[in-house]
Amino acid sequence: MIEIESLSKRYGDTYAVRDLSFEVRPGRVTGFLGPNGAGKSTTMRAVLGLDLPTAGRILVDGRPYAALERPLTHVGALLDAGGVHPGRSARQHLRAVAAAGKLPERRVDEVLGRVGLAAVADRRVGGFSLGMRQRLGIATALLGDPGILLFDEPVNGLDPEGIRWIRDLMKALAAEGRTVFVSSHLMSEMEHTADHLVVIGRGRLIADIAARELIARSAGGFLTVRTDDPGPLIALLAGAGGQVTPDGPDTLRVAGLDGDQVARLAHRAGILLLEVTRQSVSLEDAYLRLTDASVEYRGA
């Protein structure tokens, strides 16, 4: 569990994060979303004690990061997969991290197996592809068998197979009861992974909400109805309490009635329907609506 309480972080005159409060709970994947520059990396760095807050505090398993004994057994992070010495092998790198963190050496082979790098464990990291380096970064995060995992934009630059692998891993880690906190500026990346969403914009909290609820709340909730005889149908549906707007020669947009009601009313009046479809909003649309006002730079 991560508790963020009134966190602010200022660089010079500008706040990267301002009065931000939320909790990240175990047993689910929490997506941390916001446009570029929203303050996601700053928040994650502050959780790990890498940035000192200007105000507020963060508790990791009930304590500030700096007060954790053997912190790698509480929280593992993938911030930037680039920070590995290219001349070392994956196994040497993990051994060094294990030794520094006072972790048992058997964990090295366990995590190499878990991320699928066992066969290349003794190769130089300098020759690794981006996907392999990302796996090594994740192996490093898992080394202490921590209950909390932070991933900062973990799928950036990966191919579809690599993306699928990371998504499945994050879900599996959450199903094991761990706290999984993953940032992205793209909702499409979170759509099939996150159970819960924390959305920020310009350093402030915009939403802290179950993914499903965000869709339900943002759904336009209208029907597209096509008929070869719109005139009488408009009158009929309006008379039954629907808000009806023509949307093309044979198409109506209908709010306030459900599909069954529309079909029954039309059937009773002898009007032929060609289509009745519910228009639902994707998580991406819901997210763009939320963050629309907080995008720092936008095209003309």
Ligand SMILES: Nc1ncnc2c1ncn2[C@@H]1O[C@H](COP(=O)(O)OP(=O)(O)OP(=O)(O)O)[C@@H](O)[C@H]1O
């Ligand atoms: N070390 C720093 N010095 C000055 N300003 C900084 C520093 N780190 C971050 N910022 C500023 O703080 C704001 C938030 O940056 P941050 O990297 O946390 O955003 P982000 O949400 O992670 O963005 P992205 O999706 O682009 O990675 C930005 O305006 C950024 O320019």
